[in-house]
Amino acid sequence: MAFPQRVTIQTADFDLGAEVTALRASDARIGAVCSFIGTVRDRNDGADVASMELEHYPGMTEKSIEAMxxxxHRRFDILGVRVIHRVGLLQPLAQIMMVAVASAHRGESFQACEFLMDYLKTQAPIWKKEQTPEGARWVDARVADDAALARWGISASNA
Structure with missing residues (x-):
C-alpha cells in the first residue's frame, strides 16, 4: 500500500487536518492517529523571543529523519508516519513542525510519536536561532531532551 510522502522540509505552513486525512486515506486498518505540533513561543529560557529562524542541511535532514x-517502523506496530518541519523565519504562534503516526491501536501511535519527537529534538540536522532583545542566540538541545532520547537506548550524538 502506498503512503503519502513521509518527510517534508518546507517554508510554508501546513494544515494538520489535511495531513492526517492524507495519512489515513484508503487504509481501513488505521484505528488511531497520534500527532504532535510544535509552535514558536514568545519566551524561552526567561527571555522574550521576537522570532525564530530555522536552518537545515538539505538532503541530509530528510535522510536523517527517514532513517529514524x-x-x-522496526520498533512499533505502526502503519504510517508523516513529518513536516518548517525552516526559515517564523514568528511566535507559528507552527514549526508536525509528527503524525498512524496505527491500528493508540498505544503504538503514542509511543512511536514520542520516539520520533525525542529523536527530532536532539538528532535532526536542524538549527534554531532566536531573536531576543539582547540579540540573536542559537538554541541548543537540552539535557532533558538527551535523557528522553536515552530511554529509547539511543545516545545523543550532540552531547
Missing part, C-alpha cells in the same frame, strides 16, 4: 522513521 524506518527505526520507528
Amino acid at each position: 522513521i524506518d527505526e520507528a
Whole structure:
C-alpha cells in the first residue's frame, strides 16, 4: 500500500487536518492517529523571543529523519508516519513542525510519536536561532531532551 510522502522540509505552513486525512486515506486498518505540533513561543529560557529562524542541511535532514522513521517502523506496530518541519523565519504562534503516526491501536501511535519527537529534538540536522532583545542566540538541545532520547537506548550524538 502506498503512503503519502513521509518527510517534508518546507517554508510554508501546513494544515494538520489535511495531513492526517492524507495519512489515513484508503487504509481501513488505521484505528488511531497520534500527532504532535510544535509552535514558536514568545519566551524561552526567561527571555522574550521576537522570532525564530530555522536552518537545515538539505538532503541530509530528510535522510536523517527517514532513517529514524524506518527505526520507528522496526520498533512499533505502526502503519504510517508523516513529518513536516518548517525552516526559515517564523514568528511566535507559528507552527514549526508536525509528527503524525498512524496505527491500528493508540498505544503504538503514542509511543512511536514520542520516539520520533525525542529523536527530532536532539538528532535532526536542524538549527534554531532566536531573536531576543539582547540579540540573536542559537538554541541548543537540552539535557532533558538527551535523557528522553536515552530511554529509547539511543545516545545523543550532540552531547
